[in-house]
Amino acid sequence: MIFSLIGQGIAWLGGFLGAAAGMSFSAAVTFGTYAGTIGAAAVAIGVSRLLAPKINVPVSEIQAVINQTTAARRVYVGKNLAGGIRAFFHSKEGTLYQLVVVNHGAISSFVEFWVDGEPAAVDGSGAVTSTDKAGYVTVGTRNGSGQGGNYSTLATAFPATWGPDRRLQNQATFLVMSKAPKAEDFAKVFPKSYNTTFQYVIEGQAIYDPRSDTTAYDDNAALVIAHYLTHADGYRLASAEMDWASVEAMADVADLPIPQKAGGTAPNLRLWGYWTLDEGPVDVLDRMHASSGIRAYEAQDGRIGLIGGSYGTPACTITAKDISSITTKEAISEREGYNVLIPFFLSEEQKFELTELEPWRDEDRLAEEGEISAEYRMEMCPNQSQARRLGKKQLADGNRAKVEIVTNLVGLKARYPRYPGQRHTILLDYRPEDGSGREIVGEYEVLNHQFDPINLECRIELGAVDRASEEWDPEEEGELITAPPTPELDPPPELSAVVTQRIIITSAENRQAQIEVAATPVPGRDDLELQAEYRRAGPLPLWERMVSSGLTARSDAVEDGAVYSVRARWVGSFDGVDEWEDLGNITIVAYATPPGQPTALIPSNGTGYVHLSWRNPPGEFARLRVYRNTANDFVTATMIGTTGGVAGQISEYQDDAISAATDYWYWVAAANASGIEGAPAGPATITTP
Numbered sequence: 001m002i003f004s005l006i007g008q009g010i011a012w013l014g015g016f017l018g019a020a021a022g023m024s025f026s027a028a029v030t031f032g033t034y035a036g037t038i039g040a041a042a043v044a045i046g047v048s049r050l051l052a053p054k055i056n057v058p059v060s061e062i063q064a065v066i067n068q069t070t071a072a073r074r075v076y077v078g079k080n081l082a083g084g085i086r087a088f089f090h091s092k093e094g095t096l097y098q099l100v101v102v103n104h105g106a107i108s109s110f111v112e113f114w115v116d117g118e119p120a121a122v123d124g125s126g127a128v129t130s131t132d133k134a135g136y137v138t139v140g141t142r143n144g145s146g147q148g149g150n151y152s153t154l155a156t157a158f159p160a161t162w163g164p165d166r167r168l169q170n171q172a173t174f175l176v177m178s179k180a181p182k183a184e185d186f187a188k189v190f191p192k193s194y195n196t197t198f199q200y201v202i203e204g205q206a207i208y209d210p211r212s213d214t215t216a217y218d219d220n221a222a223l224v225i226a227h228y229l230t231h232a233d234g235y236r237l238a239s240a241e242m243d244w245a246s247v248e249a250m251a252d253v254a255d256l257p258i259p260q261k262a263g264g265t266a267p268n269l270r271l272w273g274y275w276t277l278d279e280g281p282v283d284v285l286d287r288m289h290a291s292s293g294i295r296a297y298e299a300q301d302g303r304i305g306l307i308g309g310s311y312g313t314p315a316c317t318i319t320a321k322d323i324s325s326i327t328t329k330e331a332i333s334e335r336e337g338y339n340v341l342i343p344f345f346l347s348e349e350q351k352f353e354l355t356e357l358e359p360w361r362d363e364d365r366l367a368e369e370g371e372i373s374a375e376y377r378m379e380m381c382p383n384q385s386q387a388r389r390l391g392k393k394q395l396a397d398g399n400r401a402k403v404e405i406v407t408n409l410v411g412l413k414a415r416y417p418r419y420p421g422q423r424h425t426i427l428l429d430y431r432p433e434d435g436s437g438r439e440i441v442g443e444y445e446v447l448n449h450q451f452d453p454i455n456l457e458c459r460i461e462l463g464a465v466d467r468a469s470e471e472w473d474p475e476e477e478g479e480l481i482t483a484p485p486t487p488e489l490d491p492p493p494e495l496s497a498v499v500t501q502r503i504i505i506t507s508a509e510n511r512q513a514q515i516e517v518a519a520t521p522v523p524g525r526d527d528l529e530l531q532a533e534y535r536r537a538g539p540l541p542l543w544e545r546m547v548s549s550g551l552t553a554r555s556d557a558v559e560d561g562a563v564y565s566v567r568a569r570w571v572g573s574f575d576g577v578d579e580w581e582d583l584g585n586i587t588i589v590a591y592a593t594p595p596g597q598p599t600a601l602i603p604s605n606g607t608g609y610v611h612l613s614w615r616n617p618p619g620e621f622a623r624l625r626v627y628r629n630t631a632n633d634f635v636t637a638t639m640i641g642t643t644g645g646v647a648g649q650i651s652e653y654q655d656d657a658i659s660a661a662t663d664y665w666y667w668v669a670a671a672n673a674s675g676i677e678g679a680p681a682g683p684a685t686i687t688t689p
Contacts, residue, residue, distance in 0.1 A: 074275070110143070248420075291381035316413035401463075444462035493574075498518050499566045515566060591673045595617050612652065612668070615650055619647060
């Protein structure tokens with residue numbers, strides 16, 4: 001195998017160890033996080049790293065093709081621009097073969113092939129048909145549902161090294177074959193040589209939707225998180241361990257249509273991204289939560305559900321009589337948090353790069369404190385509206401007043417949300433009967449809930465609810481992120497050229513011809529040189545290069561009388577490689593001057609033949625052509641034979657293919673070495689006996 005097998009369970013190691021130690025799901029997943037983590041009610045992950053979730057592999061590396069055969073395998077969800085890990089890299093007979101492993105497991109589809117950071121059109125056979133790579137690059141794909149290495153082209157090209165054991169079972173791959181152009185074009189077509197960047201926009205894994213009991217491609221944030229929790233290379237929960245009613249409720253929330261500033265609607269919460277097989281669950285779930293606001297939590301029956309969305313119906317009311325102690329903390333007074341929040345999201349328009357959005361600003365705090373900024377990096381959020389909405393909520397959540405209370409058993413009512421598909425809140429009505437202390441009254445979100453079974457008390461951490469942070473107007477998206485302008489290219493100029501023949505006199509009797517192409521100068525472009533090629537018309541032989549010199553190009557000696565095709569292009573300082581321009585065909589004529597006219601054409605009858613005699617023209621000629629017709633029309637006459645002769649002397653010809661009692665008209669014309677005829681002698685008429 002090209003890759004060694006990755007050990008089972010790396011991605012879910014934390015959960016496995018927790019279960020082995022008898023820890024709950026919540027404790028197992030949060031195991032290893034540092035002090036100060038703030039969790040939801042019995043929640044699986046905290047928000048202490050919310051503003052900067054740990055990234056196992058940087059996006060720049062995820063989108064690149066790397067040579068590390070030991071790099072962690074990746075599992076993609078949603079839509080992504082992906083590179084991968086080279087499983088094969090070898091050249092043969094002018095073609096470089098690169099087999100790239102994109103995804104561990106099957107993906108839904110390969111959407112769009114990219115070369116050097118730009119989309120490239122591909123035809124049905126995988127050949128690139130756009131950009132300057134057209135004709136030089138071909139790509140094939142395997143979606144990972146079977147063997148990722150079963151490319152017949154590899155087996156044919158490398159029979160000794162690429163056999164049946166190169167299966168790459170259940171690995172999604174693409175194979176790029178780069179054909180080397182001629183030496184003078186190589187630097188233009190492949191300026192990065194073998195480091196040319198090849199990527200694919202893919203739609204990641206199919207995921208299960210309990211609402212319809214189907215598995216298909218989807219980027220619904222709740223379904224994506226449930227997919228990770230139950231994935232064999234994710235957290236590996238059994239289906240029975242999931243609170244699917246909770247998942248369904250959150251999936252409905254994630255599917256809500258949200259009006260967009262650009263028009264239309266988009267689903268409320270989506271996730272695009274990946275995890276690698278060597279990541280701990282807390283890191284993966286951190287990224288998913290930061291980009292969607294949805295968390296995993298342990299439900300009342302011990303199963304794992306999802307919580308998030310908007311503030312819900314308060315689960316209960318806790319009053320002063322149930323509270324044994326209360327502590328308050330104001331973010332402003334403690335100078336905690338931040339007053340400027342800069343959201344980032346994964347922008348498809350910006351080539352799937354993490355893209356900065358307009359910041360959210362707490363103007364009241366700014367006036368008191370000066371600027372305290374933080375970045376909110378939503379690595380898996382693919383929508384500007386979603387990112388800005390989550391950023392608005394996060395600015396309020398990260399700077400809100402917090403309360404910690406210790407209650408009697410009444411506090412158990414606050415352990416779980418009242419309904420699925422919403423954030424967990426309670427009502428706090430703290431009004432000491434003796435009038436001591438301040439009154440704390442309002443709606444609060446349960447951030448953490450701990451029950452002490454020995455002392456029969458609950459310790460609950462709460463955050464003030466600001467429902468205004470959930471109000472939304474599409475105009476709050478700010479300036480829309482759009483695709484960057486297409487770089488302005490400097491294309492080759494138009495070519496205007498003329499094809500002629502050039503005659504070289506090698507001796508008094510002999511001449512040779514060359515094909516010459518001359519281009520019209522382009523004002524101000526001293527960098528341009530004409531490049532031209534020719535080949536004989538008919539069955540297509542290889543093109544032959546002419547010798548270039550500035551704006552002209554000449555062929556070697558060509559055959560007199562033959563027809564040649566000619567094409568030309570510019571070579572110079574411009575983007576890409578100029579396309580060949582067909583300049584048409586040229587018939588070679590080395591001897592263009594026609595011979596003189598024969599004279600004294602005399603026919604006479606013989607027995608079964610006609611005898612012709614004439615005087616040859618005085619100048620040079622190569623052959624004499626004899627024509628015959630049964631009517632006085634040279635245009636439709638048929639050439640019946642040729643003969644030689646001496647200039648100015650008598651020549652003869654005998655026509656044996658005649659019929660009796662027939663009128664015939666005869667002509668004789670001299671032709672030079674190029675087949676150019678002079679004026680014919682005739683007609684001379686005769687009637688056969």
